[in-house]
Amino acid sequence: MKKILVVDDAKVIRMIIRQILTRNGFEIAGEAGNGREAFEKYKELRPDAVTMDIVMPEVDGIQGLKEIIAFDNQAKVVMISAIDQRDSLMESLRYGAADYVVKPFEDDRMVAAMKNIFAKKQEDTVGSRQ
Amino acid sequence: MNITQDRLKILEIMSSLSIDRASRALSKSLRTGARISLSKVSIADFGETTEKMNEDQREMISVMVNFKGNEGCKLLFMLPLEGSLILTDLFLRQRIGTSKECDVFTESAIQELGNILSSHISNALVSDFNAQLIPQPPQVHNDYAGVIFTNLVLEQGTIDDKLLLIETIFEISGTELECYLFLVPEMNSFVKLLDSIGVKT
Numbered sequence: 001m002k003k004i005l006v007v008d009d010a011k012v013i014r015m016i017i018r019q020i021l022t023r024n025g026f027e028i029a030g031e032a033g034n035g036r037e038a039f040e041k042y043k044e045l046r047p048d049a050v051t052m053d054i055v056m057p058e059v060d061g062i063q064g065l066k067e068i069i070a071f072d073n074q075a076k077v078v079m080i081s082a083i084d085q086r087d088s089l090m091e092s093l094r095y096g097a098a099d100y101v102v103k104p105f106e107d108d109r110m111v112a113a114m115k116n117i118f119a120k121k122q123e124d125t126v127g128s129r130q
Numbered sequence: 131m132n133i134t135q136d137r138l139k140i141l142e143i144m145s146s147l148s149i150d151r152a153s154r155a156l157s158k159s160l161r162t163g164a165r166i167s168l169s170k171v172s173i174a175d176f177g178e179t180t181e182k183m184n185e186d187q188r189e190m191i192s193v194m195v196n197f198k199g200n201e202g203c204k205l206l207f208m209l210p211l212e213g214s215l216i217l218t219d220l221f222l223r224q225r226i227g228t229s230k231e232c233d234v235f236t237e238s239a240i241q242e243l244g245n246i247l248s249s250h251i252s253n254a255l256v257s258d259f260n261a262q263l264i265p266q267p268p269q270v271h272n273d274y275a276g277v278i279f280t281n282l283v284l285e286q287g288t289i290d291d292k293l294l295l296i297e298t299i300f301e302i303s304g305t306e307l308e309c310y311l312f313l314v315p316e317m318n319s320f321v322k323l324l325d326s327i328g329v330k331t
Contacts, residue, residue, distance in 0.1 A: 012239050055264075
C-alpha cells in the first residue's frame with residue numbers, strides 16, 4: 001500500500017484528503033501544516049508521495065517542494081492549490097512537481113493524480129530496464 | 131480619492147466576475163448551493179462603515195487575506211457563529227447540526243473558505259484583467275463585527291483614507307446568512323490596473 005504525506009495548513013482539507021485516499025487504497029504516512037514541517041516529515045517518514053498545498057504560513061508549498069526534491073530527486077509531489085494561474089503551475093513544474101490539482105477538486109481527480117504518478121513511475125522503471 | 135463613475139462601474143464588473151467565480155468554486159467545495167452575490171460597490175468612509183459594523187453585536191468568525199503582487203488588495207469575510215457551524219458541517223460532509231461549538235475544525239473551515247474565495251478572486255483578476263496578485267495565508271479571528279472591521283481599518287487606513295467596499299450577500303444551504311464579504315482593493319494600484327487595460331474615462 002502506497003504511503004502518502006498530506007500537507008495543508010487547513011485541518012479540514014487534510015481530513016478530506018485523508019478520507020479520499022484511505023477509501024481508495026492508500027495509506028496516510030503523516031500530515032504537515034507548512035512547507036518546513038513537510039520537509040521534516042518527509043525525511044522522517046519517507047512516504048511514497050506527497051500532496052502539497054501552496055499557500056501556507058511560514059514556509060509555503062513551493063519552498064517545501066524545492067527542499068524535498070533537493071533531498072530526494074525521485075520524490076513524487078502533487079501540488080494541490082486553489083490558485084489556478086499559469087505562473088504558479090509553471091513554477092511548480094519547474095521545481096519538480098509531478099502533478100497539479102486545483103481546489104476544489106472531485107474525489108476522482110485526486111485519486112487519478114495519485115494513481116497516475118505511481119503508474120508513471122512503474123512505466124519509467126520498466127522503460128529503463130529495456 | 132479621484133475615481134469616476136465609469137471607472138467605478140468597471141470595478142463593479144471586475145468584482146462581480148471574480149466573486150461569481152469564487153462563488154462557484156465554493157459551491158463545488160461544499161457540494162451545495164452556496165452562493166455569493168454582489169450587493170453593492172461603493173467608495174465608503176472608514177468611519178461610517180466602522181459605525182455600521184459596531185452596531186452589529188453578533189459574535190463573528192472572520193477570515194482576512196492579504197494579496198501580494200502589483201495590485202494591493204485585502205479580503206475580509208465575516209459570518210456569525212451559527213453560520214460557521216453550518217459551514218463546518220458542510221466542509222466535513224456531515225449532517226448539519228453536528229457541530230455545536232466553535233473549535234479547531236470551525237476555524238479550519240473558515241480558513242479554507244478564505245483560501246478558496248481569495249484564490250478564485252485572484253484567478254479571475256489575473257486571467258481576465260492581467261492583474262498580478264497572489265493571496266497570502268488566511269488569518270482567522272473570532273470577535274464582534276466592529277472589532278474585526280476596526281482591525282482591517284487600522285491596516286488599510288495607513289494606505290487610503292477612504293476604501294472601496296464591495297459588499298456581498300452570502301447564501302448557504304438555502305439560508306440567507308447575514309454576513310459580510312469586503313473586498314478592499316488598494317485604490318492607487320487598481321487605478322493603474324484600469325489604465326493598463328485601457329479604461330481611461
